[in-house]
Amino acid sequence: MDSPLYYEPRVNGVERLPTALQMFVTSPRLMRSAHWHAQVEVNYIVRGWAHYRMSGHEARFAAGDFALFWGGQPHCLDDASDDLVYAGGHLPLVHFFRLRLPSDVQARLMQGSTLVSSATDAADPVNFQRWLDYTRSGDPMKASLAVDEMLLRIERLRFSPYRLLPDVDPIVDADGLDQHTSPIVVRICDYIAGNFREEIDSVDIAVAADIHPKYAMTVFKKSTGMTLNDYINLLRLSYAQAMLMRDDASVLTVAMDSGFGSLSAFNKSFRKMSGMSPSDFRRDVRGRPEVAPDSARVADVHCN
Template sequence: MAEKSYYEPMANGVERLPTELQMFLASPLVMRAAHWHAQVEVNYIVRGWAHYKMSGHDVRFDAGDLALFWGGLPHWLDDASDDLIYGGGHLPLVHFFRLRLPQNVQSRLMQGATLVTKATDASDPLNFERWNEYARSGDTMKASMAVEELLLRIERVRFNPYDLLPGPAAVVSAVDGLDLHSSPIVVRICDFIADNFREEIDSSDIAQAADIHPKYAMNVFKKSTGMTLNDYVNLMRLSYAQALLMQDDANVLQVAMDSGFGSLSAFNKSFRKIAGMSPSDFRRDVRCRPSAAPIVRTNATAPMN
């Protein structure tokens, strides 16, 4: 019998394309270790089943399940059926902030919860196949349609039964195979940044929230995620700003302030570095939805659905 193949995450576990949409329809390899990417992950199980170790809980997705979780915390596809086929994508944060989801869902996802719904139908496998094809076509219009249709599909989750796992009282613990000391620290850091990135925060504030020394916080986070604390905070802010800029009444200066930048010059500099264009050019060229999703804070809590 042939030896089983495994997916080997990068040495530090992080995927390095945080601002790019990645769609897939595949039979994935079981992973040897957890990985991390600064995007929201969407999974639709076409056939078979998949088991993940998340940061703080285990979850199994079965055929017909649609799941959504924040990839910015360690997760590990550690087991799967031999016939597993799943579709989905890695959604850049700009699209996550555009989603019209109940406020508690958006906040819980950023804090490490997994959304799972079994309310799917025969159109879903066909749609995920088309979205994957469009996203990989090289056609800008098709890629844009893939994003828009996927977002609408996710937003429809609110009209049917779904679960948010684990429950609100669950205690976050390390994922097996990760450093037993650093993983809970990274979780605390990500939680604090998700709740406070629009405020004036620095490494000292983040370290204090995680109850560790600032230098240790920076080293642990960089080792675990491949990103510096400053780069991660800026990515959150820029993604949030991009979502705001897609609104019809967006004012660049107000967006800069609302996204956590202390000045317009700092906003323009960071925006050009990540997006490759000015905020004004982005607002003119990339705004693509007739009506933008409302922006919600990520620190609200509510009972699980």
């Protein structure tokens, strides 16, 4: 692209709302560096093509492709056609585990794989636009229907050809998981979503899910590849990332408001995820050039 427009996180971003379905239909901007968010990302390429640099592999989506990947892995839209238009959503983990997907596919996605299918049709852009309208309507019933309809659309992917990237032997451990597992993970995710900014532990989570703490830890780890603490930290870091992008609060305030018990714990977790300190991250983000909104865009510019 001759004159790239870069993603501006102070204007865009889902990081601060990790527990709500958010939709977009847009001509996205490229990203200078990877970001992450605590939702599964769903992309449908309406026109053009997009290239992502994922954690451990690359993925190129063409017009008509439907793609799914776990946003908790750092990822970056680093190249795209000039005419790119894509539709998509950020699906909270609590809804992802309501999906009736093959257990090996669900496990591969949580391990960082990307699912891509070209088995799409003319109804898909219409559906995504409706889901966008529903989620922004302010009507809870419409927002709920958008979630349910998206889940059904994703579930239909299992009946059509699809591929998982990268094309390597997966590390899948689905032993001990059965039809009772997903509802448990849903209850766990639901409780964490509502309480991640508070001081919670495995006992609190287990009580809310009505299971033993050890079983809660085991089921969640087998289902997501993450420990309970990993997921709680991811939600907190996602929230903190957005505060650093858009707020003027001190790093200490960001740490406390995000649910971290101390500044040192926050700094350590943030550096492990982003490769830099919170202060350096904020300085890097705010040092990027401003980009004026483009009135020709398909919809409100959203996040990648």
